[in-house]
Amino acid sequence: xIKIVKRDQPSKTxxxxxxxxxxxxxxxxxxxxxxxxxxxxxxxxxxxFIVPIADKYGLSELLLKATPLCLIAIGLSFCFKSNNWNxxxxxxxxxxxxxxxxxxxxxxxxxxxYILPLVIxxxxxxxxxxxxxxxxxxxxxxxxxxxxxxxxxxxxKLILDYLVVGPWSNPEGFNFPETRQFSDSARLPLLFExxxxxxxxxxxxxxVVISWFVFYKTYLGFQMKVSGFSLKTAKxxxxxxxxxIILVFLISGACAGLAGVGEITGPIGQLHREVSPDYGxxxxxxAFLGRLHPVGIIFASLVxxxxxxxxxxxxxxxxxxxxxxxxxxxMILFFLLASDYLLYFxxxxxxxxx
Amino acid sequence: xxxxxxxxxxxxASIMASAVxxxxxxxGELITERSGVLNLGVEGMMIIxxxxxxxxxTVTGSLIIAVFGAMLAGVLISTIxxxxxxxxxxxxxxxxxxxxxxxxxxxxxxxxxFVGIPGKEFPVLFEGLKDTxxxxxxxxxxxxxxxxxxxxxxxxxxxxxxxxxIGLIVRAVGDxxxxxxxxxxxxRFVRYACILYGGAMCGLAGAYLSMIYTPQxxxxxxxxxxxxxxxxxxxxxxxxxxxxxxxxxxxGLTIIQFHMQAIGVRIxxxxxxxxxxxxxxxxxxxxxRDSRKIRLSTPSSLGKSFHKDN
Numbered sequence: 176x177i178k179i180v181k182r183d184q185p186s187k188t189x190x191x192x193x194x195x196x197x198x199x200x201x202x203x204x205x206x207x208x209x210x211x212x213x214x215x216x217x218x219x220x221x222x223x224f225i226v227p228i229a230d231k232y233g234l235s236e237l238l239l240k241a242t243p244l245c246l247i248a249i250g251l252s253f254c255f256k257s258n259n260w261n262x263x264x265x266x267x268x269x270x271x272x273x274x275x276x277x278x279x280x281x282x283x284x285x286x287x288x289y290i291l292p293l294v295i296x297x298x299x300x301x302x303x304x305x306x307x308x309x310x311x312x313x314x315x316x317x318x319x320x321x322x323x324x325x326x327x328x329x330x331x332k333l334i335l336d337y338l339v340v341g342p343w344s345n346p347e348g349f350n351f352p353e354t355r356q357f358s359d360s361a362r363l364p365l366l367f368e369x370x371x372x373x374x375x376x377x378x379x380x381x382x383v384v385i386s387w388f389v390f391y392k393t394y395l396g397f398q399m400k401v402s403g404f405s406l407k408t409a410k411x412x413x414x415x416x417x418x419x420i421i422l423v424f425l426i427s428g429a430c431a432g433l434a435g436v437g438e439i440t441g442p443i444g445q446l447h448r449e450v451s452p453d454y455g456x457x458x459x460x461x462a463f464l465g466r467l468h469p470v471g472i473i474f475a476s477l478v479x480x481x482x483x484x485x486x487x488x489x490x491x492x493x494x495x496x497x498x499x500x501x502x503x504x505x506m507i508l509f510f511l512l513a514s515d516y517l518l519y520f521x522x523x524x525x526x527x528x529x
Numbered sequence: 530x531x532x533x534x535x536x537x538x539x540x541x542a543s544i545m546a547s548a549v550x551x552x553x554x555x556x557g558e559l560i561t562e563r564s565g566v567l568n569l570g571v572e573g574m575m576i577i578x579x580x581x582x583x584x585x586x587t588v589t590g591s592l593i594i595a596v597f598g599a600m601l602a603g604v605l606i607s608t609i610x611x612x613x614x615x616x617x618x619x620x621x622x623x624x625x626x627x628x629x630x631x632x633x634x635x636x637x638x639x640x641x642x643f644v645g646i647p648g649k650e651f652p653v654l655f656e657g658l659k660d661t662x663x664x665x666x667x668x669x670x671x672x673x674x675x676x677x678x679x680x681x682x683x684x685x686x687x688x689x690x691x692x693x694x695i696g697l698i699v700r701a702v703g704d705x706x707x708x709x710x711x712x713x714x715x716x717r718f719v720r721y722a723c724i725l726y727g728g729a730m731c732g733l734a735g736a737y738l739s740m741i742y743t744p745q746x747x748x749x750x751x752x753x754x755x756x757x758x759x760x761x762x763x764x765x766x767x768x769x770x771x772x773x774x775x776x777x778x779x780x781g782l783t784i785i786q787f788h789m790q791a792i793g794v795r796i797x798x799x800x801x802x803x804x805x806x807x808x809x810x811x812x813x814x815x816x817x818r819d820s821r822k823i824r825l826s827t828p829s830s831l832g833k834s835f836h837k838d839n
Contacts, residue, residue: 260622262626312810312813312814316814316817316818317817317818317819317820317823318810318813318814318817318818319763319813319817321569321622322756322759322760322763322809322810322813323810323813325756326753326756326760326806326807326809326810327806327810329753329803329806330803330806330807333799333800333802333803334799334803336799337797337799337800340799341797456626456630457630459623459626460627460630463623496637496638496641498633498634498635498637498638498641499634499638500634501630501631501633501634501637502631502634502635502638503634504630504631504634505627505628505630505631505632505634505635506631508623508626508627508630508631509609509613509624509627509631512613512617512619512620512623512624512627513613513617513619515617515619516617516618516619519618
């Protein structure tokens with residue numbers, strides 16, 4: 176007989192094993208969905224997960240997509256670790272892109288070494304301003320941060336839409352919903368000739384290192400961890416709860432804003448209607464899949480980035496709808512949450528004859 | 530200026546029509562939350578209902594199959610949520626988000642073949658009485674059965690929670706699962722049932738959008754209504770009657786957009802579209818400011834997992 180028993184302590188091995196299990200289960204379920212849709216499962220999975228990254232160009236695209244995911248997820252891990260549900264990173268990304276794009280447009284006909292740092296900084300500040308809204312409303316008005324941050328996503332996309340259609344649209348652009356091209360000084364330099372991967376990746380790597388340091392080597396990181404486990408304990412210990420809520424929101428807003436900067440000053444070089452294919456939402460999955468651990472998030476962002484590329488490739492070669500990417504992302508999170516059951520419970524074989 | 534009273538009636542009726550999906554989804558979610566479960570997957574369940582209803586209507590030609598099929602689809606997708614949160618004790622917020630992402634993806638995948646197909650006419654009730662009473666006729670008569678159901682639902686829900694034994698059990702489970710469990714109530718079973726009921730109502734709300742309100746399939750056509758429905762539950766302080774008021778306000782904001790544009794008000798269209806979201810935030814702030822009041826009306830175990838050790 177098999178009995179389910181609660182573990183005395185969550186298992187450490189399983190903590191890092193379940194993400195792998197979740198990815199495996201997602202592949203199995205994905206194959207099944209492809210089969211139901213009338214495709215050969217293995218071939219479809221191959222087009223989805225292997226073909227897109229089989230060459231140099233594909234790898235560059237993978238890193239290009241993984242960069243914003245990693246950056247945002249790192250920021251979100253600050254929030255999630257301390258029990259703050261910021262799910263509006265998409266809005267913070269968009270607002271960061273708007274502010275940095277605005278600064279870049281100010282200098283559209285100028286060159287200078289100072290432009291790019293200004294643009295990057297303004298993107299981070301834009302994201303922080305936008306993230307501070309749910310944070311302040313949560314701390315001083317007791318308002319649910321989930322709903323506020325989410326509503327602000329819709330608002331940010333409408334602000335962007337208004338700007339690129341109206342006041343910021345390119346005067347020589349034949350009414351296309353896009354702004355002027357930024358000057359070269361406002362662009363993040365490309366890493367290799369002919370590939371789209373750009374220096375924004377260093378921003379993501381810097382975020383990884385800094386967050387690792389903060390989480391594991393500072394008092395702040397410790398405070399966040401304690402508040403994540405139990406807000407009551409944190410209160411007893413005398414931590415300044417309100418300050419921390421605002422701080423983690425600002426950090427994650429800055430990261431999302433920087434991701435926005437990367438999107439517009441990288442390969443595109445202008446503001447247009449859709450600066451992000453829902454990176455802000457997908458990064459939530461990345462953060463969980465990476466176990467809110469900086470190194471885990473690097474791996475998770477690469478895995479989830481494949482779902483973006485795979486969806487595109489599968490659509491071109493097999494006419495599989497591109498939304499399969501989102502389905503895969505949802506499934507990864509489902510399976511990850513489900514396999515967490517193994518963290519807290521174990522199966523025990525009991526000899527029923529006794 | 531003479532104001533045509535029937536025109537005013539028509540505007541009120543159109544506000545009510547746009548409130549219908551919000552009422553349905555909010556009342557469903559309210560029952561779920563009253564049992565202590567926070568399901569953030571409303572948007573995902575609604576969009577699944579929308580595509581299921583539209584697809585079944587197109588394929589089978591039967592409106593009845595389509596409406597009930599959409600509700601069943603809502604139930605099925607919410608079963609995933611119920612299994613994860615109740616049996617595998619996962620985090621409610623994360624699971625709900627996964628449900629929304631998954632739902633939007635699946636619906637777009639199924640909906641690919643249904644884009645651009647015109648909808649069917651949905652039968653309306655009391656059409657003959659449409660010109661009898663000025664002002665009131667357009668409000669009262671000539672709507673689909675789902676419309677009437679939606680406006681009855683808050684009252685039914687309120688009666689159910691306050692006056693019936695099952696309603697009492699639901700509230701007990703939400704307010705104190707430990708004591709409910711000690712009284713011999715199967716907490717997990719009650720929560721399962723409430724989650725599935727919420728799924729059915731969200732499915733119906735989606736079907737209303739794709740089959741009656743719009744009526745056609747457009748990708749992502751719920752457009753954040755699921756999230757507004759979630760906000761409405763907070764706004765109502767978990768009181769179904771207040772959902773009615775909130776839904777009318779948001780319905781009004783949606784309708785105002787069209788009329789403002791029609792009479793040529795020089796406000797950017799994006800601002801008007803953003804209005805419901807901004808108002809939601811403002812309303813949430815006003816409601817939540819009094820933290821004591823919120824704490825008193827929130828189901829005490831909302832969003833917390835309950836696990837009974839054997």
